[in-house]
Amino acid sequence: MSVQSHPPTPVRVVSARSALWSVAMTAALIGFGLAVIAVATAVGYLAVGLPNAVPIVVGLAGCMAFAIALGVLHRGWWLSVLSVAPALLVLVGAVQLAPEAVLQQRGVAQQVTITDVQTTGKRHAFGLQGDTGRLDEPLVYRGSSPGYRVGQRLTVLIDPQGRVDLTDAQDVDPAGKQRMLVLGATGWALFALLAGWRGHVSRARGRAASEPPW
Template sequence: MGGYAVDPWQSVRRTLGVAACGWLAAMLTALASYLALRWTWVPISVGVVLCLAFVVALMLLHRAAWIALLSAVPGLFILVGAVQYAPELALEVRGVRESVVIVADEAASTGGDNHRYTLRTADGAELTERLTYNGSAWAPEVGERLDVIRDPEGVVPMEQADEVDATGRLGGLGAGLVAWTLMAVLAGWRGHVRRRKGRTDSLLLSL
């Protein structure tokens, strides 16, 4: 069966456009995180929608779905990095480090996995802010001593000190974007080949 004439420059433009969409999704999510430090659900919602949009664009570019499915892995790094970088950077810059002991846990009375810990500092003062932890795996227990970093302005939620790593979040974000860019290049090339062969009627898991 003969091939089809496909403009290679059009394929290049499509590839660059999809790669740019990935970078734009990350930047917009990070911007939403910076502007909505107090409401973490805002950048999470924005990031999920934009990441899904990139996955769909990658699938359409490739005319197959397996690269798009694989892109969900670096997409998770991008989402976590873009959402967490701004608040963790704020804690590193202006946060106050405290050595505390857990004196109470609301989840103990409700039986749930959404923990809200009451903390007491080394000098016996009880913090008004509660440390939250969702899930049962590796959850701190009452009586356990922790180092936490809290925002004196009360904008960014308190976090355990060993979990605050803005540089690591930025590194994960960058690694995810590099992976997305390479995937866009591969998808653009494979999509160009599929279109040239006339294989444009399926979005199945085909090579």
């Protein structure tokens, strides 16, 4: 009496295909994250002179899309929640890089004195007196603790084309915003690698559990 044997299950082939798929999806997610950063930064430059809401909306949409893709690849959502930290670096860097770079490139530095302040909610508008007279544009700070006082001397950068708001020269740091983008991209890449590995392990366990025991 002969015993009929079943052909061996190509476990290694399936596993190799799954690993290649996970690697490809991880690489695609990293590329997508870099594309989000590039597009958000480009929109920031194109939107110089427009309300900040334009690059903010584009950046938020890209960050949300990356978080969703990360959760799908990971087959879980806690990594997506943790990816908010590098996403904030990406968003702030992409939105603020362009106007600060413009001010650094063509901004005119001027010594001014704060003469008065008008507060509306959390918006503080500080009147400025320069060497040649009072400036038409105030220094605007949005927040609860502006850190400026009447009588204070400081240096501001003024865009001669009027497309970028007057800004405290100490706050203009495009190199710092570039570092934020690099850190954000690095964080996203690390999360994508972790998501790809954990997603691959999860899918492999799911296949193993669904295989028949014989």
